[in-house]
Amino acid sequence: MIKRARVAVVGVGNNTSALVQGIAFYRQTGSLAGINRATIDGLGVSDIDFVAAFATSAGKVGRDLTEAIFLPPNNFPRLDCDLPRADVPVTKGLVDAAEVDRVAGALAGAEVLLYSAPSGRTETARAYAEAALRAGVAFINTTSDPVARDPMWIERFQEAGLPLLGDDLASQFGTSVVHNALLRLLKERGLTLVSSYQVNLGGTEDFRNLVENPSTKEQSKLNALSAADKVQVAPLGYLSHLGSQKVAHLNVEAQGWGETAVSLDLKLKVHDPSGAAGVNIDLLRIAASALRNGQGGYPAQATPLFKSPPGTAI
Amino acid sequence: MIKRARVAVVGVGNNTSALVQGIAFYRQTGSLAGINRATIDGLGVSDIDFVAAFATSAGKVGRDLTEAIFLPPNNFPRLDCDLPRADVPVTKGLVDAAEVDRVAGALAGAEVLLYSAPSGRTETARAYAEAALRAGVAFINTTSDPVARDPMWIERFQEAGLPLLGDDLASQFGTSVVHNALLRLLKERGLTLVSSYQVNLGGTEDFRNLVENPSTKEQSKLNALSAADKVQVAPLGYLSHLGSQKVAHLNVEAQGWGETAVSLDLKLKVHDPSGAAGVNIDLLRIAASALRNGQGGYPAQATPLFKSPPGTAI
Amino acid sequence: MIKRARVAVVGVGNNTSALVQGIAFYRQTGSLAGINRATIDGLGVSDIDFVAAFATSAGKVGRDLTEAIFLPPNNFPRLDCDLPRADVPVTKGLVDAAEVDRVAGALAGAEVLLYSAPSGRTETARAYAEAALRAGVAFINTTSDPVARDPMWIERFQEAGLPLLGDDLASQFGTSVVHNALLRLLKERGLTLVSSYQVNLGGTEDFRNLVENPSTKEQSKLNALSAADKVQVAPLGYLSHLGSQKVAHLNVEAQGWGETAVSLDLKLKVHDPSGAAGVNIDLLRIAASALRNGQGGYPAQATPLFKSPPGTAI
Amino acid sequence: MIKRARVAVVGVGNNTSALVQGIAFYRQTGSLAGINRATIDGLGVSDIDFVAAFATSAGKVGRDLTEAIFLPPNNFPRLDCDLPRADVPVTKGLVDAAEVDRVAGALAGAEVLLYSAPSGRTETARAYAEAALRAGVAFINTTSDPVARDPMWIERFQEAGLPLLGDDLASQFGTSVVHNALLRLLKERGLTLVSSYQVNLGGTEDFRNLVENPSTKEQSKLNALSAADKVQVAPLGYLSHLGSQKVAHLNVEAQGWGETAVSLDLKLKVHDPSGAAGVNIDLLRIAASALRNGQGGYPAQATPLFKSPPGTAI
Structure with missing residues (x-):
């Protein structure tokens, strides 16, 4: 039996709500509807465990991930399934670069860090990428901020033997x-x-x-x-x-x-959040698989899932 | 300069109206809008001359092709261009098999016979195919009646060194x-x-x-x-x-x-008739080109332009 | 407090399903959404009790009204509310005129008979109207079969001091x-x-x-x-x-x-069935109110709710 | 035979183009399609003569009204009819209040002044209203600038025995x-x-x-x-x-x-411009008729044709 992928997530908005709920939904119902790839390197869509979550909204910090995803302004609907507590309290997100080590520490045990915050804060995105590097964790940038399409970053992840995926998620169906x-x-x-x-x-x-x-x-x-x-x-x-x-x-x-x-x-x-989650679920499994297989840098398989993959203009 | 293809047509309905008018339109305006392939083996969309036309409606027989296409129940609109007389009087169409020789005689000088009558009269479709064979002319069946997907007919055209295209035209955009x-x-x-x-x-x-x-x-x-x-x-x-x-x-x-x-x-x-004419214009040029190059039988290039090409069920 | 109207219904199809469920829904939720008139002569939308139901489908006969409405081919969805048993078993509907007395007997205690069977069986519609007359019950014909627009029938109901409403229900929103x-x-x-x-x-x-x-x-x-x-x-x-x-x-x-x-x-x-039930709920209350006030014949108030009220061609 | 209404217009944009062309179109074709009222007090839709036109765009000033309406940025299409020259050169529009007398002079012979410039320049709208008053001409304000809904202006026009219509044209169909x-x-x-x-x-x-x-x-x-x-x-x-x-x-x-x-x-x-012209044609005839009948002030008939008639908030 495959070991579930251990995932940390930055941003507890609608996209994370759709992802967290959807994983529980598929685990519980066994449905395969709306799924692009049933398995990737043996990992099914519900073979994901969340191990850490970061958010900046004061209201969300400290709440269990499975509660925080329903707090305003989130408005993705409640899916028709039970949602067992994750026992993952939302941690205060990184505000300045001095906190990279704190975040890296919180990533202990994670295999993949999914960066799913709003676009437009490049320094923050890169600080989380730095934390992932330090913690030995794969990094996925779903925002339009340039990380994976910056050759310097790809090189650093490659050298560290860690996967780096991005930038700018392409919706499953938009x-x-x-x-x-x-x-x-x-x-x-x-x-x-x-x-x-x-x-x-x-x-x-x-x-x-x-x-x-x-x-x-x-x-x-x-x-x-x-x-x-x-x-x-x-x-x-x-x-x-x-x-x-x-x-x-x-x-x-x-x-x-x-x-x-x-x-x-x-x-x-x-x-909209379903369109993001339907792609994030593939990215998480591609990243976990690459990490487990010791493939650092950018996995070619991820290219069609981003609007600005490596090689596109910054 | 390329020699224009000499075409005979069976059926003077809306599809023929769109084809005849469109050829005049493109000749006059030089426009390339709405055209899939500007040239096929050197033949442009206006490199077509009509040399014979057959219809069963009494009202159309005897009228010039360029007048007959506007008679009821035809209702394809008049395109915005001059339409010089074709000097091709519409001939009475074939009613029984005894008339095959008469039709074959009327095909003298034609390179391609386009069968563009309503679907549902298989014997008639095959009688025109027979006339084409006797006259040494390529044959295009745009109806759903089985001609080109009947292996016996393909064989006969192949032996005669004549192209046979069909069956059942796929619209350009429907x-x-x-x-x-x-x-x-x-x-x-x-x-x-x-x-x-x-x-x-x-x-x-x-x-x-x-x-x-x-x-x-x-x-x-x-x-x-x-x-x-x-x-x-x-x-x-x-x-x-x-x-x-x-x-x-x-x-x-x-x-x-x-x-x-x-x-x-x-x-x-x-x-609808534009969707048919936009494909017929390609079929005519594929057929004329194959004939000129001595390729008998079914030209593979035509396959995507039919719903029931050779190999599909009758 | 107003006495609820006692209603018998002919036909246990989708329209009856929408009506029965909707009444339970509004009783339980107190909602007023989708309702044209909150009260008619004091009667609210949930002031209806079903006391008899007739159907011809063998599968439905004998089942409680609240179960029969979910049997195929019915496919109106289950509304989001509890539906307590009506304790009204569906009775075998009338097949020939000899059964009018049986039906009249089954109407004991009813104030209104709602005829909600498929259109196209005029004799059946009239036999139920006859039964209503004999039982002293108001009659509503929602089908296009001519009953209320036949002056003879209006006269008979008028003389009996009983309301007669019809014909051919106009949907609330179609x-x-x-x-x-x-x-x-x-x-x-x-x-x-x-x-x-x-x-x-x-x-x-x-x-x-x-x-x-x-x-x-x-x-x-x-x-x-x-x-x-x-x-x-x-x-x-x-x-x-x-x-x-x-x-x-x-x-x-x-x-x-x-x-x-x-x-x-x-x-x-x-x-569609909601469009019918949204009008039937008004007709039932108009009929019950007219009966209670001793107004026989056609109540003018019902006119906009029918496509073929009295005065239109048969 | 009725005397045509003599109209001056401020603004030579799309709405004026639709109005000028449409009048010529109906005169020539005799069509009644798209017209709300065939006649108003005897005036048909083509019983309008333009006698003056004002515009601010340098390119339009000096050109015949029937040419100026086709100049950019106007993009209302050319209607399918001949458009005889109006012999009305476009005059330079009013820029400051000192020019009111010049404009009033140019209105000699006009019965109605149609103010059809862009909304948002209240002082300009009122200066033209002032010129109309001085010249003894009815005034129509199609903009949202408050003129007719300002009681002071209605009073002034009423005292002068001149009609005042406005404000803010309601489109015929939007x-x-x-x-x-x-x-x-x-x-x-x-x-x-x-x-x-x-x-x-x-x-x-x-x-x-x-x-x-x-x-x-x-x-x-x-x-x-x-x-x-x-x-x-x-x-x-x-x-x-x-x-x-x-x-x-x-x-x-x-x-x-x-x-x-x-x-x-x-x-x-x-x-959009047709929606305006279809209402302007009624306003012009209401205004001319009121003027000819000596009715000063606001004609009640105009009320449904404006979004902000007298009595609405300024």
Whole structure:
């Protein structure tokens, strides 16, 4: 019988809620629905044990991980399963670089550190990566802050024989995935794109932050869809009543034979945190497997799961 | 400069209207919009000359091809271009097998015979194929009647050094193409399909025939989408005011991580005859090129353009 | 405190399931959501007691009403509330007119008989009306079979001092309601309708019957929407996986100032049986109130709740 | 035969383009499509002559009105009709109050002044109203700047025997009209609103201004839809490729009987300037008729055509 992977997590937001609850859900129900890979190197989706958790919100620190994930502003729904206590009290997250050793100490016994905090705090992301290095733990950066795509960091992890995965998680099934698939299909079939738009609406705290502090980087990434300025992305809309659901409206106007009109309108509704957890579960197992097999540095298998893997611009 | 392909056509319905008008449109405008392949073996999309046309409707017989394509019940719109007379009077189509020689005679000078009549008259389709054989002309069967997937016919064309293409044209961009792309994407990303439906609405005479005489074959083909009974196809709806437009409503309900709900709703609007003409233009050039290069039998290149190519069940 | 209305029901399908469960739901939760009128003449939505139930399906006869409503082919979902036994065993429904007295006997103690069987059996509907007359009970006909719009029947109930309500229940919120509202809005604002369509998809047994035996009457009623042939109704589509949900796709194409295009696309998703129960709850209270106040014949108040009230064509 | 109304216009943007072209279109085609009222006090929709036009854009000043309406950033499409020269050169618009007399002089011969500039310049709007007063001309304020809802201005026009109409044109058919109709319908039928959202996308210069300088006033007006915080309005999205089209996506989630779910999704596509012109054509005729009948002040008939008629808050 396989030894479960021992995981520490930074950030106790909606994505962590979806991950922690989902693992319990699959363990209890035996369901395989919504899972991309049943096993990775022998590890099933419920072969994960949480051994440490870090958060900055005062309200969450000190609470058991399985309670903290339901505290506001988290609004990912309660899945339909029992959730036994993890007996993992949430620890105060790192505020300055002087605390790296404290964090490294708290990682004793962990195999993988999943960095799942909000994007935009590069120094913090790197401090946790440093702690992972010191503690001999694999590191996964799900934020857009450059860690794994910085050659210096890859080199350090490689030398230490530790896996480093990142940057910027690609959702299992989100607007970009669907929009790109439609645009690609159009092209394959020889149709000519006239115009296309995308509107994204969401109700999580992360979404609200993104709306209020639109990062040029995010925007430019969205715009990367753009084929010769034919694709436009409307501003994100924060609608609290959507909760952890994300709604996207897509439109594609094209021309077929004789320049006759072809039009496509699509509405997509997903739970954003599920899209993250569905990929995190694979990353955790890839990282644990690489660590156990003594493969340091970046595991190639992780590439399709990130928007900015090593080799992309910082 | 390349010699234009000389084409005869059976059936002067909407699909032929889209083909004839589109060729004139591209010749005049130089546009490349909506075209899958600019050239095939040197032949551009407007390197086609019509040299004969057959129809059964009394009203169309005797009229120039460029007039007949606008007669009712045809309702494909008039494209925005001049349409010079073809000087090809529509000839009375074949009614019984005794007329094969008459048709063969009328094919003098043609390189390709495009069979673009309604599906469901296998004997007629084969009589035209026979005429093509006698006249030394390549044959394209766009209907679901079994010709090219009957090994005996392939053999006869192969021996005669003539290309034979078919059966059952796959539209350039239709409901099946889009529905399949979405279902495939879902699977690739590891989501679990819960249910899906498809409704098709159209306003052409062909569509009305299909609604009134639903062929089991068509239905079973639609049902081929079905992944373990999860996909349902609603009955076709004939709505005259749609004209040559086809509208499809698709819905996909799925589960992501933790069995949370993912839903997709899509509306597609296309001109059905454009979808056919956009593929016919490739088939004509593949057939002419094969003929000119002395390749008899089935050209492998045509396979993705048919729903029932050789090797599929009759 | 008001005396609860004592109700007998004919037909133990989805609509009865929604009605019986909903009454228990509102009694237990105190919720007022989804209710059109909190009270009618003092009667709240949970002031209903079932005292008899008739069905023809062998499987349902003899079972308690609160169990029979969950038997196949019923597929209305289980509402989130406790459902105490009604202690009303389902009685074998009337098969021929000779049984009217048996039914009348079984109505002892009832104030209102709700006829909620499938449409299309006029003789049966009238036999139950006859039984109601003999038992001194108010009668509600929710089917399209002509009872209340037949002047002879109204006269008989009037003379007996008993209320008679019908025919053909108008749903609380269905496709027609929404489609008509949009077409009316268009007209009010001076836009010109170009074309409109409606497609209805459903997954109940009633829906399947309607698809397989399309009644000219139903179709003509749908077509009544038609403003000078501008509105087209596509054939109903039975999609089993929809369960008791109904999905409608509506499209409206119109012209505004300068004949510029205006288009509207709408998707509606409802539980059909809820739409029926939401109106039945008002009819029951109107009928009980009229009976208690000695008002025989047709209560004017019921008119907006039927598609074919007295005065409309038979 | 009726004497055509003589109209001066301030602002030569998309709305004026739609108005000027539409009048020519209806005159030429005799069509009545898209028109709310064929005649008002004998005046048909093409019984309008333009006698003066004011604009601030240097490029437009000096050009004939019928040319200036096609200059950028205007992007309302060219209607399918001839457009004879108006022989009305666009005059430089008023910049400061000292120019009121110049404008009043230019209004000689006009009966109505239509103020159709962008909202947000109250002093300018009032200066034009002053000029109308001095010239003895009726005044229509289509902007949200308070003129007609300021009692002092109504009084001045009343004393002068001149009509004053405003403020803030209500579109003939826009998002608010449709959204309100759906919410009202829900309420009428007794359903309970759970949540609703609205997203508006547009491609005109006006739209871009609104996106870049979101006026609290506009926002609060949109929010006026809000029934107890159940309705949320997403930020406006400027998508240049939409041109003068506006696209809105609406969603309504509600509860019916037993709190079962009801959902509505709607996409609306309109030409915004047509929605304005379709109302302006009525306002012009109401104003001309009132002037000719000697009715000064606010004509009650205009009330439903404005969002902020007299009596609403400033």
